[in-house]
Amino acid sequence: LPVLRWLPRYSRAWLPLDLLAGLAVGLTAVPQALAYAELAGLPLQYGLYSSFMGCFVYCFLGTAKDVTLGPTAIMSLLVSSYAFHEPVYAVLLAFLSGCIQLAMGLLHLGFLLDFISCPVIKGFTSAASITISFNQVKNILGLQGIPRQFFLQVYETLRRIGETRAGDAVLGLTCLAALAGLQAMKSHLPQAAPAEPLAVRISYLIVWISATARNALVVLFAGLVAYSFQVLGSQPFRLTGSIPRGLPAFRPPRFSLAAPNGTIPFQSMLQDMGVGLAVVPLMGLLETTAIAKAFASQNGYRIEPNQELLALGVANVLGSFVSSYPITGSFGRTAVNAQSGVCTPAGGLVTGSLVLLSLAYLTSLFYFIPKAALAAVIISAVVPMFDAGIFRTLWRVKRLDLVPLCVTFLLCFWEVQYGIMAGVLVSGILLLYSIARPPIKVSEGAVLLVQPGSSLHFPAVEHLRDAVCSRALAASPPRCVILDCCHISSVDYTVVVGLAELLQELRAHGLSLAFCGLKDPVLQVLLSADLEGFQHFSSWEEAERGAEPGGSRAEPFTSTAEST
Secondary structure, three states: OHHHHHHOOOOOOOHHHHHHHHHHHHHHHHHHHHHHHHHHHHHOOHHHEEEEOOHHHHHHHHHOOOEEEEOOOHHHHHHHHHHOOHHHHHHHHHHHHHHHHHHHHHHHHHHHHOOOOOHHHHHHHHHHHHHHHHHHHHHOOOOOOOOOHHHHHHHHHOHHHOOOOOHHHHHHHHHHHHHHHHHHHOOOOOOOOOOOOOOHHHHHHHHHHHHHHHHHHHHHHHHHHHHHHHHHHOOOOOOOOOOOOOOOOOOOOOOOOOEEEEEEEHHHHHHOOHHHHHHHHHHHHHHHHHHOOOOOOOHOOOOHHHHHHHHHHHHHHHHHHOOOOOEEHHHHHHHHHHHOOOOOOOOHHHHHHHHHHHHHHHHHHHHOOOHHHHHHHHHHHHHHHHHOOHHHHHHHOOOOHHHHHHHHHHHOOHHHHHHHHHHHHHHHHHEEEEEEEEEEEEEEOOOEEEEOOOOOOOHHHHHHHHHHHHHHHOOOOOOOEEEEEEHHHHOHHHHHHHHHHHHHHHHHHHOOOEEEEEOHHHHHHHHHHHHOOOOOOOOHHHHHHHHHHHHHOOOOEEEEEEEE
8 A cells, every 4th residue: 555655754844735635626626517517428526426435536546646546637528428417327337447447557557658649648638628618608608509519519509608697797707807917916926035025925926826726716716706695686697507515425326227117227328338438547647657757756756656546546436436427636636736735645634625615605606606707717727738839849850749639639629539539540550550661771782771660560571571572672783781680689480481481582582681789589589480591690790701792891871861
């Protein structure tokens, strides 16, 4: 248990910092939980149900002191796609996702996440930022009955923009402006030095707390405004409404769903969720490990990726017993945690306790929170996820990476799962192409020196044979070949067969093929294959002398060409 590494050496000096960080994250988590449940299409209490178990579990099983688990905008978007706005589906999805994540952690399958390239991730998060933001425009404008599909959303919102409720629009835009102002204030806030006067340090603390807890402050302000209008006998805002008071019951998720025309069995529910059973756990793992690695590198400590998978899996499985939908690492709340000076994962105990207190005693106050205010909280959280600079960066660095980026970005507006799968598929094709067509450097002289630029795998053996034969046999007179294997660290059986055929083809034309620079593992494989005519030299100079007819020394290489 990772908790046993830091708990025995816990210092009392860390306690106030962990308490402050836990409180700051809690003040961010509660309003975000309500907003993300709205985004997921679930009753708002499910956002709170999803916000405490991850905090408690990660305290014991997590390896990064800064990470906070809970509902996020991207995970809520995925849940809205695969849970069909039905809590039973959402809770079951959390349970099954946790089981898959646990299995991946126990089997050390975290490396599978490495096949999701950065352009795919950036394309997905940028598209999700636009999709989520536009999804909340209807709440900012006070519109109802807007469809979920992105293109239909855009069409219906523009068509019905004349039905905008003035109260919701004014309040929503005001909340957005306040959140943006507080965020800018925090980013430009200078650090107060210990030598500063007490009044200056107190002022700094007040501003820092206000900016850090900006979501809570804005939601509180909007709730007070809505309550004031209610007292005056009018209500220009669409309100959150009643939220059941009390803690959720601890019970296993339901594996069937009662429907008007009968019961939906477990198998049918699995079929309904479909590819979501792969997308949701993988994206959860991806978010958590990426966030943990980012903050660990910033703060100079190491994490254990497979332990992170186990922590997330346990959090989702146990969370499903308290009616949680799938959770993952939250970048925004993790940033608040780190900036608050958290020293250990114990800060999560404070955050989780604050969420439980809200469920037990404060749900009646949430009735007056306007939906426009929650929409502003979501939009301010997801706008930074859009990375416009990635397109310019990839254009400068490697333009081919723009292909999976654009494919993922565009298809995610249709359906999230199609965008991710298409992006991974395109990235895989590009990766396989680079393996099947490695760069091959050919230096011409009295003999040909052929140097593959990377390891040889079975898709590349025909490419190598074509490059060698086309140059060696087309030369006048035909030339012997030296294969410099200094970059080859492994070969497979198909490569061995291809090299044997290449040896035979060159021998049939009276030419030799010599190998040089073979690494021990590759040399052992080729020796074991007992290739006819196999020659190996430690350097290309020795190979050149051995490959020349009569054994005389060759002339210097005169030209260099690149075959790709």
